[in-house]
Amino acid sequence: MDWTPGNVQKWVLWTEHLYRLPQVGKTFQELSGKDLCAMMEEEFRHRSPLWGDVLYAHLDIWKSGSDEVWSATEADSSCSGQPIHLWQFLKELLLKPHKYGRCISWLNKEKGIFKIEDSAHVARLWGIRKNRPAMNYDKLSRSIRQYYKKGIIRKPDVSQRLVYQFVHPV
DNA sequence: GAAAAGGAAATTG
């Protein structure tokens, strides 16, 4: 809440560099910390259709460190809970098609079959949630594969690229 | 050329 437009710009550029988000900094100039906190995710998306949600998710992590600001934040699940599991995170994204339908969506919700439309984007979001800037699809997919033996996620009967299936759909 | 599949070792809460 105390950030000057200069602070905000510095934070945005730092995040842009950390997560390799091209061209994000330019679209978030002239904003104070208050402005930034007042912005909902839609506004982030409006300013940067490609990476607005990523930036918002990252800001959300920072907000969670400040109670005063948190109380004014949209009820997003990104800060609660101790160790979020990957399969829970994927279900979270699938729960909000309006926000994440571009990068992950159900092919058959009843059977729990979903497709990762934008692997790089989903990996970035996961990396932000887990504070792992170096996360990528190679590593995220390895983590999904660990679920095979655990019976949490599997490959559908007719294996397709970027398509997985929850073993126990709800 | 990206994605799938795992083994193996390191990391983290």
Place this chain on the structure above:
DNA sequence: CAATTTCCTTTTC
């Protein structure tokens, strides 16, 4: 200690 994360090699798409 479990759940990844990281790294890597071999196949498959």
